[in-house]
Amino acid sequence: MLNIVIFGPPGAGKGTQSEKILRHYNLAHISTGDLLRAERAAGSELGKAAEAYINQGQLVPDEVVIGMVHNFIAHNQGKAGFIFDGFPRTVKQAESLDEMLLGFQTTIQVVLGLEVEEDELVKRLLLRGKTSGRVDDQDESTIRNRFREYQAKTMPLSDFYKAQGKYRDIMGIGEVEDIFSALCTEIDQVKVAGV
Numbered sequence: 001m002l003n004i005v006i007f008g009p010p011g012a013g014k015g016t017q018s019e020k021i022l023r024h025y026n027l028a029h030i031s032t033g034d035l036l037r038a039e040r041a042a043g044s045e046l047g048k049a050a051e052a053y054i055n056q057g058q059l060v061p062d063e064v065v066i067g068m069v070h071n072f073i074a075h076n077q078g079k080a081g082f083i084f085d086g087f088p089r090t091v092k093q094a095e096s097l098d099e100m101l102l103g104f105q106t107t108i109q110v111v112l113g114l115e116v117e118e119d120e121l122v123k124r125l126l127l128r129g130k131t132s133g134r135v136d137d138q139d140e141s142t143i144r145n146r147f148r149e150y151q152a153k154t155m156p157l158s159d160f161y162k163a164q165g166k167y168r169d170i171m172g173i174g175e176v177e178d179i180f181s182a183l184c185t186e187i188d189q190v191k192v193a194g195v
């Protein structure tokens with residue numbers, strides 16, 4: 001199996017690049033943000049519980065997202081692999097993911113970190129907010145909250161994956177196709193190495 005984590009701050013292009021990667025490598029896409037928004041749209045208890053966190057730009061509690069991801073993996077067995085987009089976002093989530101995948105006799109092969117500076121991210125998110133309908137993309141203070149959460153809770157994950165030798169940095173500024181091809185180069189290297 002080929003299991004990839006796409007990593008980076010809000011607005012770095014994780015969703016856009018995930019779509020391209022999953023088509024190219026025939027992977028199942030796990031976006032916890034999308035799953036949470038679908039729960040909210042369906043009016044489920046989980047969706048209602050998550051809504052306040054999302055609207056304020058805060059992370060949803062670990063147990064909620066970990067359970068969701070476990071269900072998704074269990075229901076999508078038989079795929080060539082997974083691309084994890086927006087998950088894990090805390091060290092606790094990353095540790096749980098390692099355990100979960102071990103239970104399915106597989107592992108994460110590579111973590112692709114998209115690097116984009118904060119002012120560019122704010123511009124992109126405010127622009128996306130005009131069409132995405134996402135409450136959390138609409139105002140700058142919520143967006144800055146999301147960055148604070150990212151810096152405090154998610155950034156430390158890069159060290160977690162560096163310690164495992166799985167982390168690769170990719171410049172997330174430029175043409176979508178150029179960034180995609182830089183990502184593919186990294187993925188193909190781990191595939192060839194048969195990690």
Ligand code: AMP
Nearest residue numbers: 032033053054058059060065086087089
């Ligand atoms: P995203 O679509 O990935 O930008 O996620 C939107 C929002 O959903 C985040 O700001 C969080 O409130 C919540 N969320 C998504 N993924 C996670 C996660 N792995 N852990 C905690 N909260 C999450």
